[in-house]
Amino acid sequence: MQDMPQLGIGTFRLEDNTAYKSVTDGLKAGFRHIDTAQIYGNEEYVGDAIKAFGIEREDFFLTTKVWFDHFGNDSFIESVHESLAKLKVDHVDLLLIHWPSPDDKVPMEQYLNSLAQAKKDGLTRHIGVSNFTIEQMEKAVEILGEGEIYTNQIELHPFMQNRKVAERAEELGMKVTAYMPFAVGKVMKSETLQSIGQKSDASPAQVTLAWMKAKGYYTIPSSTNPDHIQDNYEFEKVSLSADDIALIDDLDNGERIVDPDFGPEWD
Template identity: 45%
Template sequence: MTNIPCFGVGTFRLNGQTVIDSVRNALDVGYRAIDTAQIYGNEAEVGQAIAESGVPRSELFVTTKIWTEHYSRARLVPSLRESLAKLRTDQVDLTLIHWPAPGNGVALAETMAALAEAKALGLTRQIGISNFNIALTQQAIDIVGPGEIVTNQIELSPYLQNHRLTAFLQAQGIAVTSYMTLAYGKVLQDPVLARIAAKHQATVAQVALAWALQLGYAVIPSSTRREHLASNLRAQDLALDAEDMAVIATLERHGREVNPEGLAPAWD
């Protein structure tokens, strides 16, 4: 299995001082993996928070994602160089293609080849994909070769469990990174998860995150509150039993929160 941290902090929808504070607090309470993206518009603030944190860059795992307008061979590497400048680093640890964006005019072969070139140039240590279905993941593997794609970052939660895709990825040795693990907070109101949380004297967020971790997924929850960041991190210490996992498996409702037209693939 690939070498990516199982727990990181996400920065989606966080900007300005809010994202600076979130990243600084996350690093302060013990996070060492940070996930951002070109389209988030916060790479410079993330870079500032890292620089001001005092945590050595060598201890951190920084991920960014290439946005669709930079998928051509001519634009991908220059756009990543701009991201590195904003993040104040010579190299990120992981660079992902953010969405498949079928029909955007750039062939997947060109985009993946440019991503592989970015790795060869030393701009990123590892490469991966995000929001790819099984067919597109297989195409990406065929383009760059087996073992090159370290993760597929996909929406997963107790309400969207996506077993076919996760089974395929794990069979290929591609790490699953779960985003939106709390389904925009919807799972926090779930009575089934609340009962499991009470049983373990845990929070519902910890239960949802522990569920993903025990399935072997990496998670990247975000929060603007220091106490929530610290609490989420403690999901790593929560051991759900077989009965808990079986009950959570019954919550599947194919409840997708993110499905942007023109960017998303035909989901499995």
């Protein structure tokens, strides 16, 4: 699959058989984009689910992410080979730097050049970053050149729309991939999203996904409930007016959920 599908299955915090079942249910629903990471500890289960489903390699888009423990020259490529072995594939479609190196302990030139090497070696078709600030995205483009970085995967949802980073990513030629699109369930409680959904008999989750698409964002919701997974996949039944989009835009209050102590200084 050449291009990343706009909607994918996220597997953050899904362990063991829970990850296996979520990926299986997602593939059954029609998802063809699966997102995992070394630090999730579930690459093996994701790989098992894909293999058991019996889908051809060219018919799905697979993303994993390198953890910063592996940014040293010796272990970066080795860790990617380990990921591929667990995922039971000979390449991923997208390989991301999961977080910038905390306190720049490893220079960005070093780990981004390792990322580029993984692409050159055929271990991935595309390369990208995650949780990068504006300054870090700009530096990454300086290091690797324009058009090399496929996406910046960032926290983005109606309550934290990360507009400056999203706009700069697009100006730099990167796709914006939104993780945590439902703000760990908070969208379900939003009266605004409920009210918009009622017009087309849609859930607040479906409204959120329709808004993401209208904005041109890619997104990777996760769920362990087969009905919710199916519901997510069918979000395109929702038709949003310009007024609806403006109402959702107004929900932004900068509420960040993922903010570890090793994270960068956010924009």
